[in-house]
Amino acid sequence: MPKEKYYITTPIYYPSGQLHIGHSYSTVAVDAMARYKRMRGFDVFFLTGTDEHGQKIQKTAEKAGKTPKQYLDEMAVGIKKLWELLDIRYDGFIRTTDEHHEKAVQAIYQQLYEQGDIYKGSYEGLYCTPCEAFWTESQAVDGHCPDCGAKLEKTEESSYFFRLSKYQDKLLKLFEDNPEFLLPRSRANEMISNFIKPGLEDVAVTRTSFDWGIRVPFDPEHVAYVWIDALSNYITALGYPDDLTNYNHYWPADVHVIGKEIVRFHSLIWPALLMALRLPLPKQIFGHGWLLFDGDKMSKSKGNVVDPVVLVEKYGVDPIRYFLLRDVPFGADGSFSNRALIERINSDLANDLGNLLSRTVAMIVKTFPEGLPGEFLEAPVDVELDDFADETLRQVEAFMDHLEFNHALESIWALIGHCNKYIDVTMPWILAKDEKDHPRLASVLYTLADNLRRIAVMISPFMTRTPALMREQLGIADGDGEAADSMTSWESARTRDLYRRNPEVRKGKPMFPRIDIEKELASIEALQ
């Protein structure tokens, strides 16, 4: 049976500056989902990339004394390095300056123009001369530029428009017929009452005020302006319109994961564009919240941008991935702070998971240096813990269906808590004292080790290094191959009692050393 496909995307990021923890957040989330689906046997295509045109890129490059292309090539290298650092395993990385993409965008413009979905008009707005940018009435601060503060002038510019208004009724129907098309649900209400119902206006899709962009084929004075160029990446990355092999296989996307600031473009303009092109629509758009810093929006001007590279170097990939996915309810805004991060690391990773592994392995090594014996005496508490793990797995799967990463992790940690409690109840250190209790002790330790094995599988979509570290100590083979797969695949988490007899258990270093929070915060403070 051929595998079912799963196509998931991140936004394409705008590299006018270094990416921060907020970008990492979207990408880590998509990576976790992609890893999960791969483990569930899907044929996954995970797309990410960069949006490389526009005036801001042009100016940033100029300031750096580089050509846009030079500048962008360097940025793209940096971004790929960041994803490598965070163990992001994407299948495609599109740059909107890729030759294929540029040609595809031109073809799309041409088609839309020919069929009358794009027409010539003029764009009126408030223009800021120093910034060379247009602003709307509402964006302007007292008639002045919100960026530089210069006085704005009313200006008109010739522009081509996309007939968004024509698709108004179809869009309304789309939202009404598919309550899961745009999540969270509140965003859909916003789109309907804020935009669709008052009446959609056509959108300007070309500019003449800058030239770092894709030339519009039917009018060389104009370059493509963001929407069509950026949004179409989701299909051009699959080869559309020339090479349809991947496109036919993967499109439509199963989910576009985006930040809430671009919900409007993805849920209105993008479907309308696809309708105009007579292509299938994505199944779902998920607009997640923002990662705030101490409750404040991150911005360069505030100087509170959190650099993911620094965090990973300091604390490791898995703690950062864990924090992002656990602490922030996907969909709502979350808050990053050094204190919150360290508290999570200490309580969840060091105390709960790390210590559980540590105490289990230590007892096995101490009492059964030759490995767990084949004969042991099972008790109802053991079965009860295994049942709990079964239920945990079911919950994790249900939560993942709705991209509720934080809840999935919460469930797994409830199982970890249950294991710690199980140790208290069974009191293995007492059993160790008397040799005649050793069969019972073997069962207790076996139950713990087997559940740790299952936990290692369940956390695999979220944490990329920890499962291997756990298996190493538990004496479970890792890596590819059937032998390893039987203990590490998602399906193996469904099955209990897989942990072998006489494993080569060895004590390792603590996976997550406890951090002295006050000292750590003080040293961070000192750096600033």
Place this chain on the structure above:
RNA sequence: GGCGGUAUAGCUCAGUUGGCCAGAGCAUUCGGUUCAUACCCGAAGUGUCACAGGUUCAAAUCCUGUUGCCGCCA
């Protein structure tokens, strides 16, 4: 200004269609334990559920108004 969202323990948040003394995790305090990364287990809490009215036998949950914060306004 318009539309929408949100306001619950020190912190981060759950609270389904209104119904037992309002919950979880973390942090705090106390007790237990000692296999373990001074960890784990247990207990104790603390709350005018933003404010003011209203509907109801009954509201954190519905309605109205006010205030704070947030997003969007092509």
